[in-house]
Amino acid sequence: GENVEQHPSTLSVQEGDSAVIKCTYSDSASNYFPWYKQELGKRPQLIIDIRSNVGEKKDQRIAVTLNKTAKHFSLHITETQPEDSAVYFCAVIGAGSYQLTFGKGTKLSVIP
Amino acid sequence: EAGVVQSPRYKIIEKKQPVAFWCNPISGHNTLYWYLQNLGQGPELLIRYENEEAVDDSQLPKDRFSAERLKGVDSTLKIQPAELGDSAVYLCASSPTWTSGYNEQFFGPGTRLTVL
Numbered sequence: 001g002e003n004v005e006q007h008p009s010t011l012s013v014q015e016g017d018s019a020v021i022k023c024t025y026s027d028s029a030s031n032y033f034p035w036y037k038q039e040l041g042k043r044p045q046l047i048i049d050i051r052s053n054v055g056e057k058k059d060q061r062i063a064v065t066l067n068k069t070a071k072h073f074s075l076h077i078t079e080t081q082p083e084d085s086a087v088y089f090c091a092v093i094g095a096g097s098y099q100l101t102f103g104k105g106t107k108l109s110v111i112p
Numbered sequence: 113e114a115g116v117v118q119s120p121r122y123k124i125i126e127k128k129q130p131v132a133f134w135c136n137p138i139s140g141h142n143t144l145y146w147y148l149q150n151l152g153q154g155p156e157l158l159i160r161y162e163n164e165e166a167v168d169d170s171q172l173p174k175d176r177f178s179a180e181r182l183k184g185v186d187s188t189l190k191i192q193p194a195e196l197g198d199s200a201v202y203l204c205a206s207s208p209t210w211t212s213g214y215n216e217q218f219f220g221p222g223t224r225l226t227v228l
Binding site: 004006034036042043044045046049089091098099100102103104105 | 115116143152153154155156157160168203215216217218219220221222
């Protein structure tokens with residue numbers, strides 16, 4: 001089955017700095033790559049996603065890049081704010097599959 | 113639009129007792145998922161329903177776990193008997209009928225189960 005590795009497991013940044021979280025996956029046929037944000041005690045919420053036919057997608061301060069050859073994708077958060085503090089999960093869906101395989105998460109702390 | 117609803121939000125039980133979790137998906141979403149989330153980990157799929165049919169239950173421990181979605185809307189996940197290792201958050205998610213393979217899954221708030 002699909003294997004997703006996510007790094008780092010924890011990340012602390014100063015407010016205003018950028019944060020980058022990276023995930024690698026094993027199945028080259030995977031074609032959908034969402035990122036979820038989960039605040040403490042709350043539900044995971046989709047913040048951005050990318051399809052396999054796109055290399056980069058941006059939504060305000062959040063961007064995701066995909067390198068299909070290397071089988072990795074990254075979340076970039078610019079101008080971080082304290083409310084960005086949460087656990088971020090990457091996930092992957094394989095071709096013809098419904099199953100989301102999640103990474104183990106990255107706990108982001110933005111220090112005011 | 114109302115989101116995915118789950119109840120209860122918290123449940124504390126003694127080991128060997130039964131427990132049930134309920135989920136109401138977003139209206140019109142035919143696909144329903146149950147996930148298990150252990151502390152510090154990402155969600156792991158237990159079972160997926162398309163309408164009332166369980167189309168993927170390969171990761172559901174069938175000796176003690178069962179699920180149903182009788183009318184293709186609400187779903188119940190049951191554990192009987194519960195074990196200490198079942199302590200976790202049980203998340204329900206739903207998505208529209210798959211047409212392109214790129215469906216966002218909407219998660220409920222989860223039920224945090226503690227087995228003593």
